[in-house]
Amino acid sequence: MGSLFFSNTEKNFSEKYNNIFVPVNEETKPVENKETIKLSEIEFPSYGDQFGELIIEDCQINTKLFFGDNDIALNNGVGLYNGSAIPGYGKTILIGGHNNTYFNGLKYAQTGQQILIRTSYGNYKYEITDVQIKNYNDKSAYDLAADKENLILYTCYPFDELGLTPKRCFVYAKPLSSNIQIDKTK
Amino acid sequence: MSYNSHSRQKSKVKPIIYGLLSFMLAFVLFLLSVFMVLETTVFSQDYMLSKMAETGYYSMLEDELKTELKSLGNASGLDESFAEDFVNSLDITEIEKQYISAFYCGDKTLVNTTEFKQQLYAALDKYMDDNGIDKSKTSQENLDYFVEQACERYVTQVSIPFFSFVANYIYNASKPVVIITISLAAAALIISAIIAFTNKFKHRRYRYLCYGCAGAFISVTLVPTVVLLSGKISQININTRSLYNLFVGYANGIFMYFFIYSAILLVLSFVTFVLYRRHYYKAINHS
Numbered sequence A: 001m002g003s004l005f006f007s008n009t010e011k012n013f014s015e016k017y018n019n020i021f022v023p024v025n026e027e028t029k030p031v032e033n034k035e036t037i038k039l040s041e042i043e044f045p046s047y048g049d050q051f052g053e054l055i056i057e058d059c060q061i062n063t064k065l066f067f068g069d070n071d072i073a074l075n076n077g078v079g080l081y082n083g084s085a086i087p088g089y090g091k092t093i094l095i096g097g098h099n100n101t102y103f104n105g106l107k108y109a110q111t112g113q114q115i116l117i118r119t120s121y122g123n124y125k126y127e128i129t130d131v132q133i134k135n136y137n138d139k140s141a142y143d144l145a146a147d148k149e150n151l152i153l154y155t156c157y158p159f160d161e162l163g164l165t166p167k168r169c170f171v172y173a174k175p176l177s178s179n180i181q182i183d184k185t186k
Numbered sequence B: 001m002s003y004n005s006h007s008r009q010k011s012k013v014k015p016i017i018y019g020l021l022s023f024m025l026a027f028v029l030f031l032l033s034v035f036m037v038l039e040t041t042v043f044s045q046d047y048m049l050s051k052m053a054e055t056g057y058y059s060m061l062e063d064e065l066k067t068e069l070k071s072l073g074n075a076s077g078l079d080e081s082f083a084e085d086f087v088n089s090l091d092i093t094e095i096e097k098q099y100i101s102a103f104y105c106g107d108k109t110l111v112n113t114t115e116f117k118q119q120l121y122a123a124l125d126k127y128m129d130d131n132g133i134d135k136s137k138t139s140q141e142n143l144d145y146f147v148e149q150a151c152e153r154y155v156t157q158v159s160i161p162f163f164s165f166v167a168n169y170i171y172n173a174s175k176p177v178v179i180i181t182i183s184l185a186a187a188a189l190i191i192s193a194i195i196a197f198t199n200k201f202k203h204r205r206y207r208y209l210c211y212g213c214a215g216a217f218i219s220v221t222l223v224p225t226v227v228l229l230s231g232k233i234s235q236i237n238i239n240t241r242s243l244y245n246l247f248v249g250y251a252n253g254i255f256m257y258f259f260i261y262s263a264i265l266l267v268l269s270f271v272t273f274v275l276y277r278r279h280y281y282k283a284i285n286h287s
Helices: A069-076 A104-108 B004-039 B047-052 B057-075 B083-085 B089-104 B116-130 B141-159 B163-174 B177-197 B201-231 B243-287
Strands: A036-040 A050-056 A061-067 A078-080 A090-094 A114-119 A123-135 A148-156 A167-178 A181-183
Touching: A061 A069, A069 A078, A069 B201, A090 A167, A104 A167, A114 A148, A114 B047, B004 B177, B004 B243, B047 B089, B047 B243, B057 B083, B057 B089, B057 B141, B057 B177, B057 B243, B083 B116, B089 B141, B089 B163, B116 B141, B201 B243
Parallel strands: A036 A181, A061 A078, A090 A148
Antiparallel strands: A050 A061, A050 A114, A078 A090, A114 A123, A123 A167, A148 A167
16 A cells, blocks of 8 residues: 555656666577576566667668557557557557658558567567557557467557548567467466 | 563563654654654745745846846847836846745745736837837837737746646645644653653653654654755756746755754754663673
8 A cells, every 4th residue: 555655765857767678689588598588587667668679671760679569668669558469479569650750651561561679688579460540549459368379559630641540550460489488487 | 371471471472562662753754753853844934935045036037037038128129228217126026035935825826927017008109209210110019919928028037837736735824733742742751751661661652762763863864865865956948047946945854843843853863872772781791
């Protein structure tokens, strides 16, 4: 109950973000040639941390990936929605960004293009399967409870529009390959 | 019952009665201190405004509002410079003062966004002209949604949480505070007078007065000391710098008032203790 009103440390109002991203080699296994890594072995990001990068070469997107989608994250890159999973965990990964800045390139997104997500614990390749325009409150746009790994990128639509728009562009992708998966057992 | 046993019983009852009177004095002095602190802090508009000025609330609020609008502009295809033009600390200070004034008058603490909205639309028009953006191709619906979101963020920033909820209670509670404070002061004087004038020996009257003052000193000092030593105030979960600094400054100010009153009570305790010892030795020497 106390933590509802008081934090464990003094408040930090810095506009700077914490970067825990250290790239790993794309080809080699990051942890002693293992196929999986335990969740407890990962340096799990705190809300607002940069923990990776997202690259879509065909869309000219190469941006920082943050854990959480607060203003600091979206002003500096794209953010993983806090209720979704991290790459490699075998669930839905939902990543948002602004349509006028870091996700502006999503206007070039097409089926078959590849997305690369690099984190400190592994690298993950996905392939775009679909691009859809939906309303911001359309719950059918994503399923956070899905039991298979799937990546969804989203941004406001139309692109390059002045003002805030109620429509969203959703880019769906399936996993292609990765150099490590997360072992969900403790 | 013999005269001696009656006299012994009387001598046992008297300390209990005076002990109770000392306890009552301590309690009344404690309440008096609390009400005097409340009157000069929580129920005082000047105290709130002075804390806002002291903690740099207005300028921090201006920065935060600019950051909020920059982020919103970033999401809406607007340059960072957009937010710089129509947010300034003078306007914010004026709006905040009106807001606080409404709070202490028991009015609904609503932030008027009419002017802000007008400024925003004018700034958007100017922005489109300056950047050669075709207005006919820009969706008015999207601009309206942006302005609506900006106003929402503006109201959230300028408002103080729970103020609209407690405004009426604070206003109603502030009315009888002066009467209660005067009544408590009168009660403290009456109890002190009873202790002073019904005791035959001077050292005893000072002893019971000392008990009352010391008890009040301990109770007035205890709560702020425990809270300050726990360091909880600086760990309060407030997410904006302006509000956090205001809260910490406001709470520390209240505790300072508590310490001022506890210092007065400490001096009173010390004086009555010195008088008690002096008269006690006099009484011993006489006997």
